[in-house]
Amino acid sequence: MLLSDMIRLNGRKNPDKVAVVSDDVSVTFGELRDRMHQVANAMLQLADVGDRVAVLAENLPEYVEMYYGVPDAGMALTFLNYRLHPKEWAWIMSNAEARILVVQPKFLEHLEPFLESVPTLEHVVVIGDPTPDHQVTYADLVGSASSEQPDLVVDEDTTAWLLYTSGTTGFPKGAMLTHRNLVIAALNSVIEYEPQPDERALIAFPLCHVSGYSVPVTHFRGGRIVLTPMFEAELWMKLVDEHQITGTSMAPTMLNFILEHPKVNDYDLSSLRGIGYGAAAMPVEILRSAIKRFGPIVYSGFGMTELGGNVLTFPKSAHERAVNGEEHLLASCGTPMVMADVKVVDEEMNECPPGIVGEVVIRGEQVLAGYFGNEAGTAEAFRGGWFHTGDMARRDEEGFFYIVDRMKDMIITGGENVYSREVEEVLYTHPGVSEAAVIGIPDETWGEVVTAVLVLRAGAVVSEADIVQTARDNLAGYKKPRRVIFVDELPKTVSGKIIKRQLRDELTTGVPS
Known part of the structure; x- marks a missing residue:
């Protein structure tokens, strides 16, 4: 197909059913x-x-x-x-x-x-x-x-x-x-995610991003898509209200912008029956706020450019379990979808037992054919016959996966491994923190020092000592930030993913990458 x-x-x-709406x-x-x-x-x-x-x-x-x-x-x-x-x-x-x-x-x-x-x-x-x-x-x-x-x-x-x-x-x-990759990726989501009668999907992500695969997913099911030229929080709310949108997907930063918008309660958003999130790790505190505001309609998946869509699914039912007492699930990115083979492995490609951190590798018909004109990159990505994502994760006894960090974002300080996402999750619990990025900066003594780069909420007054104390109250001492930097905004990709490489380069050399 x-x-x-x-x-x-x-x-x-x-033939007469609406497929696309734009203005x-x-x-x-x-x-x-x-x-x-x-x-x-x-x-x-x-x-x-x-x-x-x-x-x-x-x-x-x-x-x-x-x-x-x-x-x-x-x-x-x-x-x-x-x-x-x-x-x-x-x-x-x-x-x-x-x-x-x-x-x-x-x-x-x-x-x-x-x-x-x-x-x-x-x-x-x-x-x-x-x-x-x-x-x-x-x-x-x-x-x-x-x-x-x-x-x-x-x-x-x-x-x-x-x-x-x-x-x-x-x-x-x-x-x-x-074609096969994209059709299988779409079919995987069609099977896993419940259909919505008279489906109307608001496309908040840019179409130049792999998340645009939600367009063929919606069209596969005969639904309509509503386009917005680019994401803007109030415009998103206006379009949901105007078109009685039933579903949408967005990055955590986008969802955070909506939740913190002063007019979030001025529009009728009650038609929404599904809000998907992805493209970056979802801070647990933002997820709690989203469920509190919109109810148990939130779901997510884990995927990447090379997969043409998602391979893990964390459905609404799992979110409901999380808000009804099983809060550990809030940090999960789900379980393998029906048409994807996903596991966590060590450096020797042995599958890790539950609770042990390793790399996520994937096999299936939606995995890319290779990198264009890059045989070496393709061979490296497919070593051992599986596609290597570069994401570090663990799984629990039930089979839920928990992304710990990108391999390249793991910080080694004083010989200890620090997963940046773990520190970020703690920093998000501080009421004054709007966005957080934790990176490792080279240091002669420690190898790398844990560095927190933060965007504060409007009007918040927060000191470096406040942030360090928050980390100290929740984490081992070696995981607390040794440097705290406050900025007006964090560099992001078009999908809302924080560009940590750019932060590291700027703080190390003073020159943006």
């Missing part, structure tokens, strides 16, 4: 099917089967059309994160050997000076009005193409999406996700 088959099937079964634009499944075919045929006029098409845009209906249309042409849609630097956009396109760029003018003006560094780029297609140097518009190109299904055979093992890792711990790599 191809990714685009989801739209063809719904276009045949529910005053409403697109049915029948219309989306036709536009998908037009996109595929338009791309085939400019490039060949197997080529890469880069897209640089906010959350727009055109982006959704390209989600399905570019892969339907046998090409790989290459996602460009709009929060990156233009040099990074150019680097990714060059690494991906992209032949086509589809871009909004607001981003093109910044990218223009760097386009010459992308030798494979042949066509620039503008979403919106043409620019003086680029006259080909998406509307004209796609609008004039045939709406019939392209006359070609696409193998389900062909790369459909090429997503570059966020680079929070190093240089980004291009994860090749095939």
Whole structure:
């Protein structure tokens, strides 16, 4: 089955049912099917089967059309994160050997000076009005193409999406996700997460992030998606109210912004029947607040770019158990989904017994085909026949997994291992702390010193001694921060994940990475 088959099937079964809503634009499944075919045929006029098409845009209906249309042409849609630097956009396109760029003018003006560094780029297609140097518009190109299904055979093992890792711990790599990977990832979630009658999903994450897989998950079930150009807390609340949204997903930082917003009770959010969270670790205190505010409708999963979606699920029922007395479950990220094989292993690939920390490794049909043009990186990631996530975790006797830290975020101080997430969870219990990142900074005496970088709540007055005392009251002495730094904001990826590598570089060298 191809990714685009989801739209063809719904276009045949529910042609008049709404599939996409964005501002005053409403697109049915029948219309989306036709536009998908037009996109595929338009791309085939400019490039060949197997080529890469880069897209640089906010959350727009055109982006959704390209989600399905570019892969339907046998090409790989290459996602460009709009929060990156233009040099990074150019680097990714060059690494991906992209032949086509589809871009909004607001981003093109910044990218223009760097386009010459992308030798494979042949066509620039503008979403919106043409620019003086680029006259080909998406509307004209796609609008004039045939709406019939392209006359070609696409193998389900062909790369459909090429997503570059966020680079929070190093240089980004291009994860090749095939049609099979994405269909299985979507099917895994369709099976595991309960369907919602008249499903209306608000897409809060940017479509350039792997979390956009929730779009085909929703469309697989015949539901509609509502787009917002980019996340903003009050706009999110307004759209939930206006469209009677039934479900959404977001990063912990996004959820925190909503919970702390002064107008959180001014909008009708009662239509929500599911709030998923992911993309980063959820601090337990934020999770408690979310359940208190919205009720037992919160659920989560664990996944990553290389998996095309989630492989662990922590459903509403487990959250209900947690709030009804089994509070240890609040720190869990769930149990393996039905179509994924997940385990915790030691350095010799032996499975760790319950309670012992090891690395999470995964095997299954949704695991990426490999990293584009990076055989060494692919071989390293798949050593022992399993995909290595780089996440440290333990599991309990019931099979619930608990992410402890990223391997590269583990701090070694005085010969002792300190898992940064454990310290962060304690710091979040301080009433004055809004956001926390704990990192290790090189030190001649200790090897590394535990360093807390904090954003305080508005109006809070907190001292370094207060923070250290909070840690001392809850943790072993060697785990308490030796340095506490207060900042106005933390650097984040487009999905809301804190970029600890940048913090480490700035505090170590004074130069942002």
